[in-house]
Amino acid sequence: MRIVIAPQSLKGSLTAAETGQAIAQGVRRVYPEADIAIVPIADGGEGTAQALVDATGGQLITQQVTGPLGEAVQAFFGLLGDGQTAVIEMATCAGLPLVPANQRNPRITTTYGVGELIRAALDAQCRHFIIGIGGSATNDGGAGMAQALGATLTTESGEPIERGGAALATLAHISTSTMDPRLRECTFQVASDVTNPLCGPMGASAVYGPQKGATPEIVQELDAALAHYARIIAQDLHLAVDHIPGAGAAGGLGAGLIAFLGATLKPGAQIVLEAVQLEEKLRTADLVISAEGKLDEQTAYGKSVGAVAALAKRYHLPVLALAGGLGEQYRTVYDLGVDAVAVLPDGPMSLAYAMEHAVALTSNATERTLKIFQMGATARHRE
Numbered sequence: 001m002r003i004v005i006a007p008q009s010l011k012g013s014l015t016a017a018e019t020g021q022a023i024a025q026g027v028r029r030v031y032p033e034a035d036i037a038i039v040p041i042a043d044g045g046e047g048t049a050q051a052l053v054d055a056t057g058g059q060l061i062t063q064q065v066t067g068p069l070g071e072a073v074q075a076f077f078g079l080l081g082d083g084q085t086a087v088i089e090m091a092t093c094a095g096l097p098l099v100p101a102n103q104r105n106p107r108i109t110t111t112y113g114v115g116e117l118i119r120a121a122l123d124a125q126c127r128h129f130i131i132g133i134g135g136s137a138t139n140d141g142g143a144g145m146a147q148a149l150g151a152t153l154t155t156e157s158g159e160p161i162e163r164g165g166a167a168l169a170t171l172a173h174i175s176t177s178t179m180d181p182r183l184r185e186c187t188f189q190v191a192s193d194v195t196n197p198l199c200g201p202m203g204a205s206a207v208y209g210p211q212k213g214a215t216p217e218i219v220q221e222l223d224a225a226l227a228h229y230a231r232i233i234a235q236d237l238h239l240a241v242d243h244i245p246g247a248g249a250a251g252g253l254g255a256g257l258i259a260f261l262g263a264t265l266k267p268g269a270q271i272v273l274e275a276v277q278l279e280e281k282l283r284t285a286d287l288v289i290s291a292e293g294k295l296d297e298q299t300a301y302g303k304s305v306g307a308v309a310a311l312a313k314r315y316h317l318p319v320l321a322l323a324g325g326l327g328e329q330y331r332t333v334y335d336l337g338v339d340a341v342a343v344l345p346d347g348p349m350s351l352a353y354a355m356e357h358a359v360a361l362t363s364n365a366t367e368r369t370l371k372i373f374q375m376g377a378t379a380r381h382r383e
Contacts, residue, residue: 142256
């Protein structure tokens with residue numbers, strides 16, 4: 001029997017690769033001769049770089065860059081096993097957790113560090129980029145990122161604009177002729193499940209600004225600044241970004257990645273599954289096992305388990321989904337192609353206990369469930 005194990009990380013407990021190893025332990029207790037392929041996956045958010053590095057035999061590279069408030073922070077990018085692909089999680093250098101709650105102010109936070117990470121990956125000979133843009137503290141439309149890569153964004157008097165979302169209102173001209181010439185050799189895929197436009201009531205400022213520290217007045221200011229930014233992009237780069245679905249992701253970083261780097265936005269799980277070549281591994285499989293921390297109605301919206309199940313169903317494969325917990329609407333996963341669901345806890349326990357014993361709980365839950373699977377297969381054979 002060939003079994004493909006394609007789990008997401010169990011956040012706070014196990015990486016995707018560690019989850020896969022724990023599942024494999026349980027598999028071997030039931031099917032000791034099984035041919036097992038472990039394929040760590042992610043949905044484009046936290047843990048994506050680690051999952052792809054583990055899946056491809058790559059490495060994480062640390063880099064000191066500029067944080068959201070202009071301070072130095074230690075960030076990282078994943079260099080995949082092909083030696084040419086970089087995976088960047090923008091949250092490592094411009095994420096909300098990097099800003100203390102009493103200092104959150106999207107008028108001044110910057111994506112400059114994202115550009116510095118891209119530049120560091122260019123120095124490492126990367127020419128293909130996967131960028132996850134969830135969890136940002138910023139609202140600068142990716143202007144800081146563009147400046148770090150050499151773009152010229154100036155005021156009417158020819159001075160570089162300041163960093164931060166509010167400074168976009170002072171923008172008069174953009175030039176990309178000064179950007180790092182190596183970027184012309186590169187492709188950029190952006191992992192984002194957000195479809196918000198750049199501006200307006202469903203735009204970056206209105207929907208996500210408040211959680212980044214914006215008052216209603218600041219939301220209006222930032223929305224107007226992004227609208228002005230879009231007009232200058234249209235004027236100087238001849239590209240309309242204001243109504244592109246996903247342009248409003250990460251405080252408008254989606255728009256900046258499209259405008260300055262020619263990026264394409266795709267669902268995060270789809271990008272990851274393509275990068276780890278999961279479909280190739282499924283062609284010869286007999287069973288697929290996936291896992292994530294919680295299964296609920298959100299699993300249908302770009303989460304990894306749903307994406308794995310949909311891909312597995314192209315080959316009519318049974319899919320088992322393991323989860324640390326179940327939401328009220330977890331049954332929606334059956335419509336995605338999941339055939340059976342199993343929870344990791346085997347009785348009442350605290351979250352702290354479950355996280356501490358995640359390996360044993362995962363392997364034991366796998367064993368319990370596959371014993372049932374084995375019994376069903378035996379019963380069918382006797383018929």
